[in-house]
Structure formats: C-alpha cells, structure tokens
Amino acid sequence: MNSASNALQTTDDSAETGAQQIRDAIRDAIVERRLSPGTKLSESDVGNLFNVSRTLARAALQALSYEGLVNVEKNRGAFVAYPSPDEARQIFAARRLIEPGILREAAARITPSEIQHLKQLLLEETRLMGERGQTARRAEIKASGDFHLTLAAISGNAIMQRFMDELVARSSLVIALYGQSTVSSCGHSEHGDIVAAMESKDLDRACRLMLHHIAHIEADLDLRERRTQGLKDAFEP
C-alpha cells in the first residue's frame, strides 16, 4: 500500500552483485577518511584487493566517479577526489539550496516513530562526541552525515535522497581536506535544535537553523588552495 517501498530503494532486488559491493566498500573507506584525497586507485590493485578481476574494479571506480568521489582521468587512472576550494563552495551552496526544502517535506511527512529514530541518532551522536580515538571520530563523522541523510529519507523523495547521498559524501571529503577544528565537524547540538523545531511544527525556524548549521560547518573550513594541489596543477596542467 505504501508506495515508499518502491521509492526508498533505487535498485529493485539485491545488489547488482560484485561491483556494487566493491563500490560501497571503497565509498565507505573514502567517507571515513581511510583513503586520503588524491590517492591513486589502480584498477589492478583494487581488483587484487577484493579478489576480483579488473573488470569489476573498473566498474566500481566508474560508479564512484559518477558520485564525484573519484576522478578518473583518461589513460591515467582513478584517484580519490581532491575537491578544489571552488568545488567545496559549490557543494555547500548546493546543500544550502536543497536542505531547507528537504526539511520542509520531511517535516510534513514525519511520523512519531521517525522522530524517535532521529532522536536516537542524536543520542548516538552525542555519545560519540564524548569518546576519544580515531575510530570514534570516524563514527562521529558518519553519524553526523546520517542525520542529514535520514532527513532526506523521511522526505520520501528518492531522487533528493540520492542527491543528498552524494552531497554528504563529498562534504566529508571537503571537511577532511579543509576542516580546521579538531573537534566535531558537524556541530554541537544544532541537530537537536532542528529536531526540536520540527517537533514544535515551527518550520521556518527549523529551516533557519538548518541554514545556520550548514553555514557553521562551512565557516570551519579554510578554503585555501592546498600545496599538493598547486604542485599537481603545476606539473600536469
């Protein structure tokens, strides 16, 4: 009865086999910053690493390039994306443009159980903020993104959800490159404030908080050209 069952999953049945799994594994590695921007992803290496042929490795890399997480250069290979400051600005401009709309749709459709789910995410987030260690920070980054992705899922629009998937993943790359503050990339209790505003049906306030939140993340960035990037451009323009 609920048409969302059709909308929530992009592919009909289980994964398209092999390539999909490899793509997800590499994407996780990129988003969790275990793969640094600019790292070369040789097709042979990826294939050997996952015990598959170069065919599947190549398919996975191409898929990642469509999401903007990997750049494939003709006859040169695939590299973990190294977003330029300008790309970073575009990513956040896109989020400022999109997320308020998603928030409004989500607020209009949200159910009590979904509110509960969101609150649980917030608890997990604050818990991770209290812990030490790299793994905790990685989990925190992921949880922070999951908040925005869950909102997109609640909005019920599979297309916007996919767009947000891409934007959140790329945001993680940008924060890895240009983030300054050692602490939480996403912030404070701003997520909680947004949920509170949604609960009290104050949509305008929720949107304002969301925009403020995104601006806050962006303000923590130092969007100056990195040396490595400059060097690369100097050698291979």
Place this chain on the structure above:
Amino acid sequence: MNSASNALQTTDDSAETGAQQIRDAIRDAIVERRLSPGTKLSESDVGNLFNVSRTLARAALQALSYEGLVNVEKNRGAFVAYPSPDEARQIFAARRLIEPGILREAAARITPSEIQHLKQLLLEETRLMGERGQTARRAEIKASGDFHLTLAAISGNAIMQRFMDELVARSSLVIALYGQSTVSSCGHSEHGDIVAAMESKDLDRACRLMLHHIAHIEADLDLRERRTQGLKDAFEP
C-alpha cells in the same frame, strides 16, 4: 585566474572515449523520444549498433542507469526507464524544490550576454512552436529543457547543473509517458515571463513564475498507471 574553468566541466579533457559517446547517443535518443520507455536495450544489440564490444555497451548502459534513464535488472538486461506515476511526482517535486534556488543564484550572477543568450533560446523556442512535424516537436521538447539547463549553467554551480541535467532528462521521459496535451509540453510564454522578471530584478516574482511554470507542466500530466505497465508486471513480476 578563474577557477571556474576547473569547475564547469566534470571531466578534464575530452570524452572518456567510446563509452561516453555511446552513452550520449542513447541518452539523446531517449530524451528525444526515439526510444520508447520500456524498450529493451540488449548489450549485444547496443554493441553491434555502435560497432563496439559488449564491454563498452555495458559501460554506457550502466552510466545511463546512474542517471535514471535506464533500469538495469540483474541477469535480465537494461530497459529504457519507465517512470511510475510516483517517480514522476518525485521528479517534479525535486524540480519544485531545486529550481527556485537555481533561479536566484542565476539571477545574481547573470551577465548581459547571458541574458541575450536566454532571449535567443526563447526566440528559437517560439519558432519551433509554430512549426509542424515530429522533428519540430522533438526539437521543441529539447529547447524547452535547454532553457532550464541554461539557467542552471548560469547559476555557476556545476553540481546543481548536473542534478538539473538528470531531472530535465527524466522529465522528458515522464512527459512522453503521461503528457496529455498534444501541443507544447513546456508552456506558452512562461519562459519569457521568467526572463522578464529576472531582467527587472524581481526575484520573488521570477520564483513564483517558475513554480507556477513547473506546476503547469505537471498539471498537463495524467498520472494514472499505464496498462502496458500493468500487463508487463502481470507477466514478469
């Protein structure tokens, strides 16, 4: 000096060879409605048609699946996307959500020469509206989409431009399936009104017109399940 040169084109140099060209060719055929929704795109057939191996055909089809223009079903093959009424609603919901924001950014950055370019597009559009024949109607559909895509290009955000690329292409599929009016799918002189509002710096009015315009397109659709779809589902569930 302008870092936009890096941002405006997703791929650095010319096409990734083969697969990219095939992808574009098939995409054009889909958008121009020379390939009907639901048509099977066998890897072998596509390969033979373009005189390439199945490898490249497959890569092109996968690329199209990432754009939502074809559905690849595991072990069954690729088919020109057959958007469900629900998907159609999501596509237009996404456009309503995104396009006002793009319009605002475009209005803030637009140059006189770009205004001129837009006006030329409008002239071309009205010219095509006056002509008869399938080819003219195809060109009209394309021109109508180009208006929205040009706006996205002017906004200067390559990411939003890509999102709009996808949404406009999929909209064409939806209109092909569910459009009712035999005449212009996109409408009247609404494009012209939007440009006029932009020129007079009346952003709020421009956004209102844009939303009205999108609603107008959607209102022309008959979003009922098509029989063919039902039959197909009955035979191959």
Place this chain on the structure above:
DNA sequence: GTGCAAAAAATCGTATACAATTTAGTCGTC
C-alpha cells in the same frame, strides 16, 4: 488442446587476453 518438465537458446556476469597509451628508466651525447 492444455499443462508441466526438461532441454536449448539467448543474455547477462565475470575473467582473461591483447592493443594502445602513459610512465619510468637507461643510454648516449654535449
């Protein structure tokens, strides 16, 4: 003639092989 089961054909999933391009290394010349 209808319905089901098994075999044949077609199609996709994946691996391997070869050609083309790039990159690294080497040798010779200045």
Place this chain on the structure above:
DNA sequence: GACGACTAAATTGTATACGATTTTTTGCAC
C-alpha cells in the same frame, strides 16, 4: 654532470571467451 631520445615496464582501453542465469522452445503426459 645535465639534458634529450630511445627502450622497457606498468597501466589503462577494448575485445573476446567462458560460466551462470534467465527465457524460450520442445516434448510428453493427461
């Protein structure tokens, strides 16, 4: 010793080949 051209290694681009899954056809029983 530095620079440039040539050769060799590595990597990507594309094609072909083989195994797995699906679809169609065939054949038989009822």
